[in-house]
Amino acid sequence: MSSHESCIVRHFSFFSALSDDDKALLAELEDGTTPVRAGTVLWEEHADAHEFCTLKAGWAFSYRNLENGTRQILDIYLPGDIIGLREFAFSQRLAGVQMVEDGEVCFFPHCNLTAIFRKSYMLTSILFAIASRQQVILTERMVNLARRSARQKVAHFLLEMFQRLRQTEANGSESLRLPLSQEILADILGLSPVHISRTFSSLSEDGLVFRDRHVVTMPDLQALKEEAGFDDRYLIENIRPLFDNAETWALN
Amino acid sequence: MSSHESCIVRHFSFFSALSDDDKALLAELEDGTTPVRAGTVLWEEHADAHEFCTLKAGWAFSYRNLENGTRQILDIYLPGDIIGLREFAFSQRLAGVQMVEDGEVCFFPHCNLTAIFRKSYMLTSILFAIASRQQVILTERMVNLARRSARQKVAHFLLEMFQRLRQTEANGSESLRLPLSQEILADILGLSPVHISRTFSSLSEDGLVFRDRHVVTMPDLQALKEEAGFDDRYLIENIRPLFDNAETWALN
DNA sequence: CGGACTGTTGATAGGCTTCAACCGACGTGG
DNA sequence: CCACGTCGGTTGAAGCCTATCAACAGTCCG
Numbered sequence: 001m002s003s004h005e006s007c008i009v010r011h012f013s014f015f016s017a018l019s020d021d022d023k024a025l026l027a028e029l030e031d032g033t034t035p036v037r038a039g040t041v042l043w044e045e046h047a048d049a050h051e052f053c054t055l056k057a058g059w060a061f062s063y064r065n066l067e068n069g070t071r072q073i074l075d076i077y078l079p080g081d082i083i084g085l086r087e088f089a090f091s092q093r094l095a096g097v098q099m100v101e102d103g104e105v106c107f108f109p110h111c112n113l114t115a116i117f118r119k120s121y122m123l124t125s126i127l128f129a130i131a132s133r134q135q136v137i138l139t140e141r142m143v144n145l146a147r148r149s150a151r152q153k154v155a156h157f158l159l160e161m162f163q164r165l166r167q168t169e170a171n172g173s174e175s176l177r178l179p180l181s182q183e184i185l186a187d188i189l190g191l192s193p194v195h196i197s198r199t200f201s202s203l204s205e206d207g208l209v210f211r212d213r214h215v216v217t218m219p220d221l222q223a224l225k226e227e228a229g230f231d232d233r234y235l236i237e238n239i240r241p242l243f244d245n246a247e248t249w250a251l252n
Numbered sequence: 253m254s255s256h257e258s259c260i261v262r263h264f265s266f267f268s269a270l271s272d273d274d275k276a277l278l279a280e281l282e283d284g285t286t287p288v289r290a291g292t293v294l295w296e297e298h299a300d301a302h303e304f305c306t307l308k309a310g311w312a313f314s315y316r317n318l319e320n321g322t323r324q325i326l327d328i329y330l331p332g333d334i335i336g337l338r339e340f341a342f343s344q345r346l347a348g349v350q351m352v353e354d355g356e357v358c359f360f361p362h363c364n365l366t367a368i369f370r371k372s373y374m375l376t377s378i379l380f381a382i383a384s385r386q387q388v389i390l391t392e393r394m395v396n397l398a399r400r401s402a403r404q405k406v407a408h409f410l411l412e413m414f415q416r417l418r419q420t421e422a423n424g425s426e427s428l429r430l431p432l433s434q435e436i437l438a439d440i441l442g443l444s445p446v447h448i449s450r451t452f453s454s455l456s457e458d459g460l461v462f463r464d465r466h467v468v469t470m471p472d473l474q475a476l477k478e479e480a481g482f483d484d485r486y487l488i489e490n491i492r493p494l495f496d497n498a499e500t501w502a503l504n
Numbered sequence: 505c506g507g508a509c510t511g512t513t514g515a516t517a518g519g520c521t522t523c524a525a526c527c528g529a530c531g532t533g534g
Numbered sequence: 535c536c537a538c539g540t541c542g543g544t545t546g547a548a549g550c551c552t553a554t555c556a557a558c559a560g561t562c563c564g
Contacts, residue, residue, distance in 0.1 A: 046485075066395065072398050086391065089384040114377060117373055124376060128340055128383070129340060131384070132340040135383070135386065136346055139316075139338070139346075142324070142390065145394060145398045146441075146442030147442055183543095191521090192521055194523095194545090196543095197544055233298075401552095435511095443552075446555095449510095449513085450513085508563090510559100510560085510562100513559095515556090517554080518552090519553090520551085520552100521550075524545100526543105527545100528541105528544100530542105531539095
């Protein structure tokens with residue numbers, strides 16, 4: 001795999017090998033890169049939806065603002081992710097999307113996706129697999145929100161991020177760049193910012209998690225996984241090889 | 253639409269009109285009906301996964317058992333739903349599935365789904381739309397779990413079920429058959445069974461929800477929606493008509 | 505009639521929130 | 535270069551929401 005390959009190609013290749021035709025099709029999704037600054041809102045809740053976008057650089061998140069003034073963050077997007085897939089069936093946005101830090105995105109219209117359904121059986125299957133994986137991540141997060149203590153929530157989220165980043169960036173260390181404020185973490189985990197702070201202190205007293213600015217170190221991954229009830233099977237191991245031979249299935 | 257039509261066809265038709273070819277393809281998914289008794293486990297967590305199944309009659313739910321002895325219910329399946337879609341990309345089950353009451357299911361292998369990708373562009377798009385809608389429902393439930401009070405959780409869940417049932421069963425009343433025990437409700441909403449009971453009492457004192465066995469009545473839907481922060485746009489209104497003309501896109 | 509299961513009610517406890525004050529890092533403008 | 539305001543994070547005190555434990559009531563079914 002050349003080091004020039006885009007992160008979306010790398011993301012797709014995680015599921016199955018791609019033909020050159022498929023890579024060319026994907027490349028079209030990354031046409032017209034737009035640079036965006038930290039804090040930029042890519043779109044607002046309830047705005048009309050006609051396009052997706054791929055994230056080339058930087059982190060982003062989707063969120064909902066609630067009646068009671070709080071905000072819930074639904075998803076964290078990392079470079080290589082497709083943003084807005086979840087809303088494929090809807091004509092309005094159900095959640096806003098905002099950049100965490102400076103980055104680059106590429107917008108593309110809905111019809112580019114349906115064009116993929118028409119042109120490549122392989123890419124269609126991978127898209128379905130990506131959607132499927134996203135749903136599994138969501139359900140795991142539901143479990144996290146519903147049934148775990150603050151310590152577990154924080155630990156589990158850190159481990160999820162750690163694992164997801166390992167998949168697109170090769171990096172063997174026990175540290176993790178986490179450019180998220182405690183306020184954002186609170187909005188992800190359904191806790192108050194104050195309690196996020198206390199929880200980090202508590203985890204750090206036990207030598208499990210150290211946080212210095214945006215760098216998080218987890219010296220004893222195994223112990224942390226046990227405390228968090230983290231089972232990485234939902235993120236890796238288990239992924240089914242989609243097909244034996246990876247040829248683009250095109251129109252005859 | 254004939255009253256003989258299967259609920260899966262009705263479910264798909266909700267997104268877009270279907271050609272006869274598409275209906276025939278769908279019919280294959282409902283081959284070989286199996287009757288199942290209440291409490292039957294369709295599959296266990298971590299079992300090998302080679303098939304999906306469609307639910308023809310009865311309610312079912314998927315669940316995860318946690319390390320700490322609690323259980324989280326991830327999804328409620330109603331007649332017409334496809335069970336296991338979420339695990340398309342995985343070779344092992346990530347959640348168990350159990351019947352709430354007596355019903356009927358039809359198992360079909362993964363490859364039937366990929367066959368659909370190959371044969372019908374329309375059905376592929378609808379499947380994607382179904383997955384998309386499922387994800388939206390999940391995210392709404394995440395918000396519910398993370399940010400709402402027990403009263404709101406219960407109210408919101410009831411309203412979700414009410415709305416979803418309206419879509420497959422025409423029924424104009426303000427009542428709802430809800431064949432779920434308070435223990436199951438607790439495992440859905442991340443609460444204790446005891447508190448579910450107290451919450452129903454509290455809602456009932458305010459004249460918002462009455463529960464008699466498995467029948468729930470909500471005399472003032474509007475007030476309930478406001479209390480719950482329930483905005484039905486994520487379930488209806490917003491659904492995008494997929495295409496203008498609904499012809500099967502088959503191989504040339 | 506008895507037993508199992510589901511739901512109700514009361515008392516107690518704990519985890520997290522909220523409010524408020526304070527600290528340190530950073531960037532800006534004088 | 536320093537003063538200052540802002541933002542993110544920390545710490546303490548008080549209170550609320552929900553869990554847990556336990557006892558009891560109602561219903562269904564053998």
